[in-house]
Amino acid sequence: MPAKRVIPCLDVKQGRVVKGVQFKGLRDIGHPVELARRYDAESADELVFLDISASLEARGTRESWVRDVAHELSIPFTVGGGVSKVEDARSLLRAGADKVAVNSAASLRPALVTELADAFGRQCVVAAVDVKRDPELGWRVYLKGGTEPTARSARDWLWELNELGAGEILLTSMDRDGTGDGFDLPLLDWASELPIPLIASGGAGREVHFLEALEHGADAVLAATLFHENLLPIPRLKAYLAEHDLSIRI
């Protein structure tokens, strides 16, 4: 078994890392390369960059920062945001990203996942899935940051993504995201039965939450604010997880 991974997630808009401020706006917290260097030095195991730029023009600039990040970083990184065709992924991978994340586009056109896996190998394909608990489906898949419900059951969709060729699942509980109350553990219990690695996201507030998620089958844990604000330094978190007998790269 490889080590359990700790992954900071960075939102990028127009080439800058940004942080949402309670739905009111975005605060610039630095250049992707600066943050990448910091997290590399803090022993993050991997980074995920989600490009939230709305326009295609702004996305056009991302090859440039992806190339810069690839040049500086000595750990792997994933880039997602608006990847809807093989060429989008190719430009990111050529610029140096290790993996691409797909979300809405895969839900709208599932064949995209297979096309990406065929073109680049499934290890390059991270399927990001946002879910909320649902009285009818157990957990329902949402698009557009949890604002747009789909007809899909999360359980069916995750297994379908595995069949389609996803190499990894980045699973965000929109119920927990931003609450700091801990991950949705029952969700992780069944999702971790998938034969591909599972990254748990949404709800981390304290060290013990990460421990719980990993004990409930997640292969990796992802958080943003806790790490960006240094509320929980990654070296401290990793030392804590290692003390609890998890396989952790120190």
Add this chain to the structure above:
Amino acid sequence: MSAAPTITLIDYDAGNLASLEGALDRLGLVHRRAATPEQAAPTGPIVLPGVGHFDAAQRSLAERGWWRALPELVAEGRPLLGICLGLQLLAEGSEEAPRAAGLGLIPGIVRRLGPGVKVPHMGWSQVRQHMAHPALPDPKGAWLYFVHSYALEPSTESVYLADHGRPFAAIEARGMVMGFQPHPEKSGRPGLLLLQSALTWMGARTPVPEEPCN
């Protein structure tokens, strides 16, 4: 600057060259991309990176003339380092592409990982020394980054082994031909040091500033 051997990076649309170039820059090693053997540096190590499918990579190397050139270059004594899929292509063949042969520069067959473990093997795993090698020290449980679904079966000459469900060759070497299953350019400082050790052993040097003329 005195002439240091230039490392040739094979550019064939199946490798993450940007990260590798970044790692070599941080090590101060001179490198260039070569899409065809004609573009290779005249001397110095050749690096065969690789991600993706075995047969697609094999075809791509053949189209660019590398598939035929690499065994000849190795026969002439050129050092060759395969990384990830690059290592797998050096072997005799792979279960990923049963009808395509490998380069056969390293004995052994590449087999699918599993069952009983998550595939791809994606993440940080510890490596251990199997056979001593003049260039590569005992890793003492170093963590390296892996992303692969297939792996070379261990041999008596494997340098490092790693485990994912079963042991596999993490580093394999035959003379001046060496293969890394992990990504040294993605493995933090231990990875950089391994890359430096291997390439230096293969003849790469950091350029030395020339003495000023008096």
